[in-house]
Amino acid sequence: MLKTSTIAFLEQLALNNNKPWFDANRDKYLDAKEDYEIFVGGVLNALAENEPLFKEQKAKDCIFRIFRDVRFAKDKSPYKPNFGAFFSKGGRKFPGAGYYMHLEPGGNSFVGGGLWMPEAPLLKAVRQEIDYNLPDFKTIVDNPGFKTTFGEVKGESLKNLPSGYTADNPAAEYMKLKSFTAMHNLQDSDLTSPALQTNTVSIFNTMKPFIDFLNKAIA
Numbered sequence: 047m048l049k050t051s052t053i054a055f056l057e058q059l060a061l062n063n064n065k066p067w068f069d070a071n072r073d074k075y076l077d078a079k080e081d082y083e084i085f086v087g088g089v090l091n092a093l094a095e096n097e098p099l100f101k102e103q104k105a106k107d108c109i110f111r112i113f114r115d116v117r118f119a120k121d122k123s124p125y126k127p128n129f130g131a132f133f134s135k136g137g138r139k140f141p142g143a144g145y146y147m148h149l150e151p152g153g154n155s156f157v158g159g160g161l162w163m164p165e166a167p168l169l170k171a172v173r174q175e176i177d178y179n180l181p182d183f184k185t186i187v188d189n190p191g192f193k194t195t196f197g198e199v200k201g202e203s204l205k206n207l208p209s210g211y212t213a214d215n216p217a218a219e220y221m222k223l224k225s226f227t228a229m230h231n232l233q234d235s236d237l238t239s240p241a242l243q244t245n246t247v248s249i250f251n252t253m254k255p256f257i258d259f260l261n262k263a264i265a
Contacts, residue, residue: 047085047237047238047239047241047242047243048081048082048085048149048237048238048242049077049238050238051077051078051081052081052149053151053238055071055078056078056128057151058071059071059075060127060151063123063124063125064123064124065124068124068125075112082109082129082131082149083105083106086108086109086147087104087105088243089133089147089247089250090133092243092244093133093145093250096251099135100133103137105131107137108133109130109138110130110131112125112126112129114126127150128148128150129150130147130148130149131146131147132144132145132146132159133145133146133159135261141164141165142161142164142168142260142261142264143159143160143161143226143256143257143260144159144257145157145250146159149237151234151237152234153231153233155232155233155237156230156231157229157230157232157246157249157250158196158228158229158230158249159227159228159253159256160201160225160226160227160253160260161225161226161227162201162225162227164225168263168264169224171263171264172226172260172264173208173211173220173221174263175259175260175263176217176220177215177217177221180216180217183217183220183259186256186259189255191252192228192253195228195230195252195253196228196229196230197228198228199223199228199256200225200228201224201225201226201227203222204222204223207222208221208222226260228256
């Protein structure tokens with residue numbers, strides 16, 4: 047579970063996204079940051095029971111910085127009003143598929159993962175993997191547990207099929223996707239529940255066959 051003070055800090059940051067306020071509340075930020083790191087560390091330890099690759103990772107390997115790069119952005123807000131962590135065999139910088147936990151009060155928190163906007167060669171490899179092994183992929187994403195938890199596989203989609211694929215391809219709907227993600231929304235009340243870590247790990251475990259399939263394309 048997370049502290050109510052952590053949730054309160056992010057709520058206040060969303061309303062006061064500026065450096066003077068942040069500097070004046072740095073102690074609250076550091077406390078919230080530590081709280082989230084402890085939570086992420088607990089998730090890592092739980093995942094390591096079935097995924098040895100997580101045993102050597104630390105929370106800092108997974109957590110994204112709260113500071114935004116505004117050099118080329120229209121939105122010049124200096125901070126993200128959220129905490130995010132990406133769990134994968136390479137930590138947050140891994141280019142392949144992994145698990146993601148997004149903490150943003152106001153009904154914007156979620157647990158999910160997948161492959162988000164990969165580079166062209168990786169995207170091509172994943173499309174090919176789905177095209178060649180569509181029955182296996184459908185078995186995963188049509189599984190009742192997956193559908194109940196995540197609904198459909200989502201991602202920004204092309205208007206037309208990429209070169210090499212035709213409309214009569216059984217995998218056509220997936221070939222248009224530029225990302226392959228799945229998401230389970232969290233209520234604000236879930237964030238301070240003692241069951242948050244257990245539920246997060248359970249959701250990740252439900253997603254594991256999906257993540258493994260996507261990463262098989264780049265193995």
